[in-house]
Amino acid sequence: MKFFIDTANLAQIEEAQALGVLDGVTTNPSLMAKEGITGKDNILKHYVDICNIVEGDVSAEVIATDFEGMVKEGEELASLHPQIVVKLPMIADGIKACKYFSDRGIRTNVTLVFSAGQALLAAKAGATYVSPFLGRLDDISTDGLNLIAEIRQIYDNYEFDTQILAASIRHTMHVIECAKIGSDVMTGPLSSIKGLLKHPLTDIGLAQFLADYKKGN
Numbered sequence: 437m438k439f440f441i442d443t444a445n446l447a448q449i450e451e452a453q454a455l456g457v458l459d460g461v462t463t464n465p466s467l468m469a470k471e472g473i474t475g476k477d478n479i480l481k482h483y484v485d486i487c488n489i490v491e492g493d494v495s496a497e498v499i500a501t502d503f504e505g506m507v508k509e510g511e512e513l514a515s516l517h518p519q520i521v522v523k524l525p526m527i528a529d530g531i532k533a534c535k536y537f538s539d540r541g542i543r544t545n546v547t548l549v550f551s552a553g554q555a556l557l558a559a560k561a562g563a564t565y566v567s568p569f570l571g572r573l574d575d576i577s578t579d580g581l582n583l584i585a586e587i588r589q590i591y592d593n594y595e596f597d598t599q600i601l602a603a604s605i606r607h608t609m610h611v612i613e614c615a616k617i618g619s620d621v622m623t624g625p626l627s628s629i630k631g632l633l634k635h636p637l638t639d640i641g642l643a644q645f646l647a648d649y650k651k652g653n
């Protein structure tokens with residue numbers, strides 16, 4: 437399973453990259469705003485800065501909600517850097533734009549996916565990635581992991597190439613459950629990646645090894 441980090445924070449992206457397990461970055465307008473990145477030029481420059489840190493795919497989201505606007509914006513984003521993947525909302529014009537880009541070899545990530553039907557449409561339109569938001573489903577007492585499993589089954593039934601990018605990951609158990617289901621990618625906060633490191637028996641065992649070494653040296 438690929439690990440993406442879901443942030444626009446350069447320090448966190450650098451930290452995940454330095455760990456050696458990072459395969460890409462996802463961003464969205466809210467994450468950009470959280471870092472205080474505003475204005476078109478600053479936003480475009482920030483995408484390039486992210487691409488220069490990480491070696492993998494970087495999702496950059498369009499703001500337009502009409503087909504023509506998404507195509508114009510998406511083409512501009514895609515021309516910024518070869519690592520950019522154009523992120524499109526799961527609406528009718530987003531699906532049309534997804535087909536437009538996939539026909540032209542431009543990679544896409546269809547976002548704000550909350551149902552298996554939406555994921556099926558995104559795959560039919562040739563999306564590179566589909567982003568089901570599992571945490572936000574869990575937030576409203578709906579089983580987000582079940583959606584990931586449904587999409588996995590549908591994509592496997594028809595051998596769709598679209599990769600399942602489990603998004604809105606909140607914690608390490610989401611990561612582990614997505615890996616068990618066979619999600620192609622997960623994107624989450626740095627804490628969901630670093631949390632995988634932790635086990636008290638590792639800490640106790642290491643302390644014992646070091647103490648025993650000291651006794652003999």
Ligand code: G3P
Binds near residue numbers: 442605
């Ligand atoms: O990748 C999607 C993500 O940014 C949404 O996460 O935590 O805002 O639901 P969250």
